[in-house]
Amino acid sequence: MARPIVRDEEGLSTLWSFVGVLVLVIAILAVYFVYVIPKFGHPPLRAQGGDQVKVDYVGRFEDGFVFDTSLASVAEDNASYTKALSFGWRNSWQPLSFAIGAVPLAVIQGFDVGVQGLAVGDAKTIVVPPNLGYGLSDPAKILVKPLLEPVPVRVTMNESAFTNAYKTQPVSGANVTDPFWGWSAYVSVSGSVVTVTNSPVPGQMVHPYGGWAARVDSVDDGADNGTGRIVVHHLLDTTAVDRVGQKTASGTVVFVVTAVDLAAGTYTVNYNNPVKGRNLVFEVTMVAITRVG
Incomplete structure (x- = not known):
């Protein structure tokens, strides 16, 4: 007589146990290869003294204005990255390459120390104080000036000083243009004394240093014992800070407006290098590390 077909409960239980163990093993291996090995198996190379590195960076003042960068995307984006007056355009933009701990240092000390410990792809914000950056500023080169500036109507000088200032010989009755303010002036000569x-x-707009707008508020010809007084109103506010000043034709910064105090009626011009005496904020990303030796 044929044996009846029956359910092999014991066999099925063994099969499902095997499948369960197999799934568990696969899950453990997946976790190991996906998470454990990348994290603990091979630690990334981290920058240290003697390494040659390439770093992308954005350098800002504490007010947020960008003074330097290695990234073309930042240089070209004035909406998201407002530029300081000291920002300079370059023909090419590429990561900064230097040897960490070089003698002498290839970069400022705070930057050199700040990138150490970073692996490729790591990003970090480095705040560099003046003593680890470009040094302290010279207080003698920081001048506080009035927003309402008095200017003499009449100025006397010798012929040499006149020629240096106006780039022409003094001739009585001649009209010249003031090289600084841009307004008209009348020349008279008496012996070796030139009076301008x-x-x-009043109401005339001028542009001192070629850097910002100012307005002639008043002209009092008889003030100051006959010297006369012109009052010029510098139309500056806090939006001018770090963005207004004077540059040479080659792009070198002569000075920068670093403060405007409307309540006190003053503005401050700084003839120091714009990065001296200030905390500098660098947003850096490690691009490449080459270990020498």
Whole structure:
């Protein structure tokens, strides 16, 4: 008589146990290869003294204005990255390459120390104080000036000083343009003394240093014992800080407006290198590390 077909409960239980163990092993291996090995198996190379590194960076003042970068995308984006007056355009943009701990240092000390410990792809914000950056500023090169500036109507000088200032020989009756303010002036010569009589019109707009707008508020020809007084109103506010100043034709910064105090009626011009005496904020990303030796 044929044996009846029956359910092999014991066999099925063994099969499912095997499948369960197999799934568990696969899951453990997946976790090991996906998470454990990348994290603990091979630690990344981290920058240290003697390494040659390449770093992308954005350098800002504490007010957020960008003074330097290695990234073309940052240089070209003035909406998201407002530029300081000291920001300079370059023909090419590429990561900064230098040897950590070089003698002498290839970069400022705070930057050199700040990138150590980073692996490729790591990003970090480094705040560099003046003593680890470009040094302290010279207080003698920081000048506080009035927003309402008095200017003499009449100025006397010798012929040499006149020629140096106006780039022409003094001739009585001649009209010249003031090289600084841009307004008209009248020349008179008596012996070796040259008198220049400035003649702006109240309400006239001028551009001192070629850097910002100013307005002639008043002209009092008889003030100050006959010297006369012109009052020029510098139309500056806090938006001018780090963005307004004077540059040479080659792009070198002569000075920068570093403060405007409307309540006190003053503005401050700084003739130091713009990065001296300031905390500098660098957003850096490690691009490459080459270990020598």
